[in-house]
Amino acid sequence: MENKRAQWSSNIGFILATVGSAVGLGNIWRFPYIMGKNGVAVFLLIYVLIIAFICAIPLCLELATGKIYRLDAVSSYEKINPKLAPFGYLCILTAILIPCFYFVVGGWILNYIWIFAANSIPSDFGAYFSSLNSNIFAPLGLTLVFLIMTAYFPYKGVNKGIEKANNIMMPLFAIMLITLAVYALFLPGAKAGLEFMFKPDFSVFNHKMILTALGQALFTLSIGMGTILTYGSYLDKKTNIKKSAYTLIFFDTLIAILAGIMIFPIVFSEGIEPSAGAILVFISLPEIFTFLPFSNICAIIFFLLLFFAAITSGISLMETSIACFVDKFKMKRSHATLLLSAIIAIMAIPASLSFGALSGFKIFNKTFFDLLDFLTSSVLLPFNTFIICIIGGWYAHNVSKEAFGETFFGKILLFILKFILPVILILALIFGLN
Numbered sequence: 124m125e126n127k128r129a130q131w132s133s134n135i136g137f138i139l140a141t142v143g144s145a146v147g148l149g150n151i152w153r154f155p156y157i158m159g160k161n162g163v164a165v166f167l168l169i170y171v172l173i174i175a176f177i178c179a180i181p182l183c184l185e186l187a188t189g190k191i192y193r194l195d196a197v198s199s200y201e202k203i204n205p206k207l208a209p210f211g212y213l214c215i216l217t218a219i220l221i222p223c224f225y226f227v228v229g230g231w232i233l234n235y236i237w238i239f240a241a242n243s244i245p246s247d248f249g250a251y252f253s254s255l256n257s258n259i260f261a262p263l264g265l266t267l268v269f270l271i272m273t274a275y276f277p278y279k280g281v282n283k284g285i286e287k288a289n290n291i292m293m294p295l296f297a298i299m300l301i302t303l304a305v306y307a308l309f310l311p312g313a314k315a316g317l318e319f320m321f322k323p324d325f326s327v328f329n330h331k332m333i334l335t336a337l338g339q340a341l342f343t344l345s346i347g348m349g350t351i352l353t354y355g356s357y358l359d360k361k362t363n364i365k366k367s368a369y370t371l372i373f374f375d376t377l378i379a380i381l382a383g384i385m386i387f388p389i390v391f392s393e394g395i396e397p398s399a400g401a402i403l404v405f406i407s408l409p410e411i412f413t414f415l416p417f418s419n420i421c422a423i424i425f426f427l428l429l430f431f432a433a434i435t436s437g438i439s440l441m442e443t444s445i446a447c448f449v450d451k452f453k454m455k456r457s458h459a460t461l462l463l464s465a466i467i468a469i470m471a472i473p474a475s476l477s478f479g480a481l482s483g484f485k486i487f488n489k490t491f492f493d494l495l496d497f498l499t500s501s502v503l504l505p506f507n508t509f510i511i512c513i514i515g516g517w518y519a520h521n522v523s524k525e526a527f528g529e530t531f532f533g534k535i536l537l538f539i540l541k542f543i544l545p546v547i548l549i550l551a552l553i554f555g556l557n
Contacts, residue, residue, distance in 0.1 A: 128193050129281035131357050136286045138370055143289040143435030144350050145375045146296070148228060149343045151432050154379040155386045156403055157339055161332050164323035167380070170336040174372055177547065178340040180526075180540050181508045182351060182368045184515040187526035189355025190362065195447040196349035199356070203519045210510045211447075214349030217503040218443035219463070221348065223470040224495040225440070226273070229433045230265030230475070231255070231405060232426055239422040244413060248406045256478035266471050270464055273437040277445050278460040281357055285438055296431040299424050300378065304385040306421065312391030320387050334554045337547065342500055343375060347507035350439040353446045364526050365533075389415075404429070441467075501556065509548040516541040 131137040158166050192199040197211030234255065238244060245251035256262055276284040307313060345351055358367075390403070393411045412422040441463060448459035473481055477492035486494050515523045516537070523540065527533035 129357055130359060131286060132282055134359075134362070134367075136282075136290060137354070137358060137362070137367070138374070139289040139293045140286055140439070141351065141354050141367075141371050142374045142378075143293050143296075144345045144354060144439030145343055145371060145436075146293075146378050147343070147345075147432050147436030148225070148429060149339070150375065150379045151382045151404075151429055154339060154343065155383045157335060158320070158383060161335050162324065162327040163319055164321050165325055165328050166332055166336060167320070167383075168323060169332055170340060171376060173333070173336050174340040174344070174376060175369075177337065177539070177544060178344055178346060179368055179372055180536055180544055181341075181346050181512055181515075182344055182371070183364050183526035183536070184511050184522060184540075185346065185349075185351040186355035186358070186364050186368060187522050188511070188515075188519070189352040190358045190360070190364065191522060191525055193356045195356070195450040196352050196443065197447050198450045199352060200514075203514060203522070207514065210507070210514075211349070213503060213510075214347070214352070214507050215444050215447050217348040217499055217507060218350060218440045219466060220470075220495050220503075221499050222270075222273075222437055222440050222467045224474040224492045225433070226269050226437060226467065226471055227262065227266050227475045227492065229269035229273070229430070229437065230262055230267075232429045232433060233265050233269055234261075235405070235409065236423060236426045236430060239409075239412075239419050239426065242419060244419075248409045252405050256475075257480075259476065259480055262475045262479070263472060266475050267468060269434075269437075270467055270471070273434050274441060274460055274464045276438045277442045278457060280456065281442075285442060288438060289435055292431045292435055296428060296435075297378075299428045299431075300381050300385065303421065303424055303428065304381045307385045307388040310388045310392045310415070312393070313388040316387030316389075316391040317384070319391065320383050331554070334551050337551050338500065338505070341504050341508055341551075343379065344372070345436070345439060347504040347511070348440065348499075349443040349447075349507075353443045354439065356446070365528065502552065505548050505552045509545055509552070512540055512544050512548065516545075 131140065188199050188203075192202045194202065195211075196214040197208055200207040200211035276288040278284060279287075307316070341347055386403075386408075389408065389411055393414065408425070409422060412418045412425070415421055441460070444463050445456060445459045448454045448462065449456055452459075454462070473484075473491040474495060475492075476482075477484075477490035482490060484491065489497060515526065523537055527536045527540075
């Protein structure tokens with residue numbers, strides 16, 4: 124008998140939820156600074172090609188798996204073959220580990236919204252950021268607040284919580300992003316920033332650029348962590364998988380490009396290094412905002428933008444594990460949410476303290492925060508994606524048929540899935556370990 128399951132109330136609700144899952148901090152700050160480190164315009168071209176012709180394949184597979192089996196990642200893998208259950212659990216593990224450090228950053232974002240809203244702006248953001256993280260309790264408290272805010276929506280359910288949240292947050296996110304991008308175009312550094320972003324220099328091309336673009340694409344699309352599979356399990360049976368996948372890719376890529384259009388003119392206006400990484404968001408950009416017209420308003424909008432990006436991604440990550448607890452272990456949604464929140468809260472403690480009291484504690488020469496980041500983005504995501512590609516390409520033919528159809532284009536995608544993508548993912552995994 125078919126299991127009773129929540130279903131997206133509309134296709135727009137599904138698209139907004141999956142875009143909310145895919146659009147996270149990786150789009151707003153990680154994508155621009157990775158572009159800055161990897162040839163910018165050439166990297167952007169490679170990224171668009173990879174996300175459209177390579178990453179679309181596992182994206183379709185995850186959506187199709189969820190749509191067919193209408194279960195969580197573990198139960199879906201078990202339906203294909205009971206021996207595949209451990210790989211489903213790896214997806215759940217990934218979805219649990221990411222919030223343990225990701226929500227720490229969410230806490231920082233809440234803090235920055237507050238200081239700009241209260242006009243309590245420090246004179247030195249570098250010293251302020253160090254001081255914030257050297258305090259044991261403040262970052263932990265902020266992380267816990269962000270966790271509670273995020274957990275509320277999956278606690279309320281698919282329609283009343285997750286879908287409703289994304290229906291409100293994602294349009295607001297889009298309005299704020301477009302507003303800041305337009306604002307940035309009128310800054311003195313706009314021309315230089317846009318030339319930097321869109322004028323290609325093919326002499327900087329190298330093989331590392333391809334693997335870096337692949338890693339960024341997998342991370343930003345939430346592939347390999349079970350979130351897309353879980354959201355796919357709430358789909359209507361009539362939903363077109365390829366159309367849904369490419370709609371998601373279009374909006375995710377558009378948002379990443381708009382983020383670049385927003386950030387590069389700002390950093391060029393003040394001569395800041397565009398490849399500065401996390402420092403760009405929490406030290407360099409806040410300092411720049413204090414010199415710009417409408418400084419507090421711009422800063423508040425920017426950090427609200429980051430907040431919506433972080434919380435919508437966080438919701439999808441939590442829902443992945445909650446769906447497993449509910450489907451596989453028959454827990455009540457409320458109990459599953461509380462259990463997961465407790466696990467994340469406990470593991471977030473050493474991640475938060477990695478910038479303060481535990482900064483000297485290293486595992487494989489990495490802080491606990493950096494270790495979680497490395498383990499998920501460089502090991503588990505490419506490995507999990509490799510597994511679902513092998514399953515979809517060679518074993519679960521019903522999944523690949525649902526994902527790609529039987530058109531000529533679908534057969535091309537299936538060929539890439541079987542013979543090309545696994546090799547690329549293994550190379551990405553090896554590259555990530557070095």
